[in-house]
Amino acid sequence: MPTTKVPLSDLLSLVSDPCRVDPRGTYPNLGIYSFARGVFGKPPIDGAQTSANTLYRVRRGQFIYSRLFAFEGAYAIVPEEMDGVFVSNEYPTFDVDQDHLLPRYLYWLFQRRDVWRQVAVGAKGMGDRRQRVHPDKVLSYRIDLPSLGEQHRIVEKLDRVAALVDERRSAIEVAERETQALLLKAFQRAIHGAPLRPMAEVAPLVRRPVEIDLDAAYPELGVRSFGRGTFHKPELPGVEVGNKKLFRICAGDLVFNIVFAWEGAVAVAQPEDDGRVGSHRFLTCVPAPETATVEFLRFYFSTPEGLQKLGEASPGGAGRNRTLGLKKLESLQVPVPPIGRQHWFDRLQTKAHEARTIRANTAQDVEALIPAMLHEIFDGGAKAA
Numbered sequence: 001m002p003t004t005k006v007p008l009s010d011l012l013s014l015v016s017d018p019c020r021v022d023p024r025g026t027y028p029n030l031g032i033y034s035f036a037r038g039v040f041g042k043p044p045i046d047g048a049q050t051s052a053n054t055l056y057r058v059r060r061g062q063f064i065y066s067r068l069f070a071f072e073g074a075y076a077i078v079p080e081e082m083d084g085v086f087v088s089n090e091y092p093t094f095d096v097d098q099d100h101l102l103p104r105y106l107y108w109l110f111q112r113r114d115v116w117r118q119v120a121v122g123a124k125g126m127g128d129r130r131q132r133v134h135p136d137k138v139l140s141y142r143i144d145l146p147s148l149g150e151q152h153r154i155v156e157k158l159d160r161v162a163a164l165v166d167e168r169r170s171a172i173e174v175a176e177r178e179t180q181a182l183l184l185k186a187f188q189r190a191i192h193g194a195p196l197r198p199m200a201e202v203a204p205l206v207r208r209p210v211e212i213d214l215d216a217a218y219p220e221l222g223v224r225s226f227g228r229g230t231f232h233k234p235e236l237p238g239v240e241v242g243n244k245k246l247f248r249i250c251a252g253d254l255v256f257n258i259v260f261a262w263e264g265a266v267a268v269a270q271p272e273d274d275g276r277v278g279s280h281r282f283l284t285c286v287p288a289p290e291t292a293t294v295e296f297l298r299f300y301f302s303t304p305e306g307l308q309k310l311g312e313a314s315p316g317g318a319g320r321n322r323t324l325g326l327k328k329l330e331s332l333q334v335p336v337p338p339i340g341r342q343h344w345f346d347r348l349q350t351k352a353h354e355a356r357t358i359r360a361n362t363a364q365d366v367e368a369l370i371p372a373m374l375h376e377i378f379d380g381g382a383k384a385a
Contacts, residue, residue, distance in 0.1 A: 004144070004145050005142050005143065005144055005145070006142060006143065006145050007139065007140055007141065007142050008138060008139050008140070008141050008142075008143060009139035009140065010097075010100075011096065011097045011100055011101040011143075011145070012063060012094040012095065012096060012097070012101075012138075012139060013094060013095045013097070014092060014093070014094055014135050014139070015062070015093055015094060015095050016056055016093070017056055017057040017058070017059075017093075018054045018055075018056055018057075019054065019055050019056065019057055019086065020053065020054060021045075021047050021050060021052055021053055021054060021055055022047050023047045023048040024047060024048070025047040026044040026045065026046055026047060027044055027045040027047065027055055027085075027086040028041070028044050028084070028085040028086060029041070029042040029043065029044055029045050029085060029086055029087065030042060030058070030078075030082050030085045030086075030087060031066075032064065032065065032066045032069070032074040032075070032076050032091070033074065033076075034069050034072040034073050034074050035072060035073045036073040036075060036076075036110055036111045036116075037073075038076050038079070039064075039076045039078065039079065039082055041082070041085075045086065052088060054089075055086040055087065055088065056086060056087055056088070056089065056091070056093065057084060057085070057086055058078050058082065058083075058084075058085060058086070058087055058091075058093050059078060059083055059084065060078050060079060060080045060082065060083040061077065061078060061096060061098075061103050062077070062078045062093050062094060062095060062096065062103075063075070063076075063077060063078075063093070063094040063096055063103065063106055064076055064077070064078055064087070064091055064092070064093045064094070065091065065092060065133070065138065066090060066091055067090050067091070067092065067132040067133055067134070068090060068131075068132055070116065070119065070120060070131075070132075070133035070138075071116060071117075071120040071131045071133065072116065073110070073113065073116045075110040075116070076107070077103045077104070077106065077107045078093075092135045092138070094135075094138075099148075100145065100148070101145065101151070102148065102151045102152065102155055104155045104159070105151040105154060105155050108154070108155065108158050108374065109143060109378065111370070111371075111374055112371075112374050112375075112378065115141075118141065119133060119137055119138055119141045120133050120137070121137075144378070154377055157373075157377075158370070158373060158374075158377070161369065161370065161373060162370060165366055165367075165369060165370060168362075168366050169363070169366060169367075172359050172362065172363050172366075175355075175359060176356070176359065179352050179355060179356065182352075183299070183348065183349065183352055184303065186345060186348050187299060187300075187303065187345060190296075190337050190341050190342065190344065190345045191300075191335040191337050192337075193337075194335040194336055194337035194341075195335070195336055196333040196334065196335055196336070197291075197333065197334065197336045198330060198331050198332065198333055198334075199285065199329055199330050199331070199332045199333075199334060200330040200331065201288075201291070202287060202288065202291055202292045202297070202334055202336055203254055203285040203286060203287040203288070203292060203294070203297055204285065204286065204288070204330075205283060205284070205285055205326065205329070205330060206253070206284050206285065206286045207247050207284070208247050208248040208249075208250070208284075209245065209246075209247055209248075210246040210247060210248055210277055212238050212241050212246065213238050214238040214239050215238060216238045217235040217236065217237050217238065218235060218236045218237075218238065218241070218246055218277045219232065219233070219234075219235045219236075219275075219276045219277065220232075220233035220234070220235070220236055220276060220277055220278060220279075221233065221249050221255070221269070221273050221276035221277065221278050221282070222257070223255050223256070223257040223260075223265045223266065223267045223282065224265065224267070225257075225260045225263045225264050225265045226263060226264045226265075227264045227266065227267075227298075227302045228264075229267050229270075230255065230267045230269060230270060230273050232273075232276070236277075244279055245279065245280050246277040246278070246279060247277060247278055247279075247280070247282065247284065248275065248276075248277055249269050249273060249274075249275075249276050249277065249278055249282070249284055250269060250274055250275070250284075251269050251270060251271045251273060251274040252268065252269060252286070252294055253268070253269040253284040253285065253286060253294075254266070254267075254268060254284065254285045254286070254287065254294050254297055254298060255267050255268070255269055255278070255282055255283070255284050256282065256283045256284075256285070256324060256329065257281060257282055258281050258282070258283055258314075258323050258324040258325075258326075258329075259281055259321050259322070259323055259324075260321075260322075261301075261310045261313075261314060261324040261329075262307070262310050262311040262314040262322045262324065263307075264301070264302060264307060266298060266301045266302070266310075267298065268294050268295060268298050269284075283324070283326065283329060285297075285329075290339060291336060291339065292334075292336055292339070292342060293339070293342045293343065293346055295346045295349055296342040296345060296346060297334060299345070299349065300334055300335065306334075309332050309333075310324060310332075313325060313328035313329060313331075313332060314328075
């Protein structure tokens with residue numbers, strides 16, 4: 001594919017359509033997602049509330065970016081439904097010379113992380129998240145410019161595959177919702193008529209204090225919110241532990257992050273988590289084998305009823321911090337059906353987990369398709385030329 005390398009200054013024109021702010025007016029507003037995920041509507045700007053004296057109208061088909069977040073891909077083409085909305089001067093806007101460059105071709109070009117990095121080279125700022133990219137940086141960036149016909153071919157190919165990817169992504173999301181709905185229905189069947197018993201009886205708190213060796217290192221464990229499992233933190237050197245108390249965690253523990261338990265920071269410690277440590281903010285409970293299974297309890301605390309109980313046991317604090325009290329956790333009433341019924345439900349959970357693993361692998365393959373195509377088209381084609 002023979003191409004000509006040209007600076008964007010030959011193809012883009014920096015434009016400005018200023019509008020004096022009227023205190024009596026309201027102004028529809030847009031923002032730009034990072035990582036080239038397009039634009040989104042923001043709440044309208046109230047002329048009486050904003051400190052800005054001037055806002056800038058944008059038009060469909062224009063190329064726009066965020067000075068502050070350009071380094072992480074906050075570039076977009078203004079879509080038709082955002083025609084005529086307003087932005088601040090932090091969003092440089094350009095008309096595209098459509099006789100030589102298709103806006104959609106430019107959109108696909110700026111889907112690539114290497115382009116964001118190359119444009120941002122030399123950008124000034126106070127650290128990564130303050131690297132404002134000046135319009136001159138964008139305009140001086142040089143791109144391979146194929147013919148309009150070739151641009152149309154590339155855009156049609158990428159748009160077609162992107163539509164298929166979106167379709168597949170939607171199908172995966174629907175399947176996940178259906179799986180969760182089926183599990184919830186089965187869980188309700190499992191606990192129907194089951195007695196409620198306090199956690200202190202069903203899964204008593206177990207603490208395993210660690211004696212600190214200043215010469216040792218202690219790998220910490222974290223628990224993600226929204227039921228997303230555990231993760232490994234860096235090792236904590238013994239000399240840095242200070243007055244912090246650490247507790248050993250074992251595989252099979254039901255682990256609560258007491259600060260975020262109210263939003264689902266509850267997980268089962270996996271075999272690879274065995275022997276890691278947590279601070280006093282991580283409570284570990286071990287179910288009585290003849291009474292309850294750890295996966296059954298974990299699922300209960302992911303249900304609306306279980307989350308509500310965790311929320312009620314977690315008094316409010318600053319921001320999202322709401323601490324689950326130890327005594328309140330021990331007194332929480334949980335449904336305890338016969339152990340055989342719990343094992344039946346756990347087998348369903350295992351099957352659901354296997355299906356989710358397959359879907360997750362499929363999703364990874366799907367999400368990798370567009371980046372691979374972009375590399376082949378914009379790098380492979382250039383090398384072949």
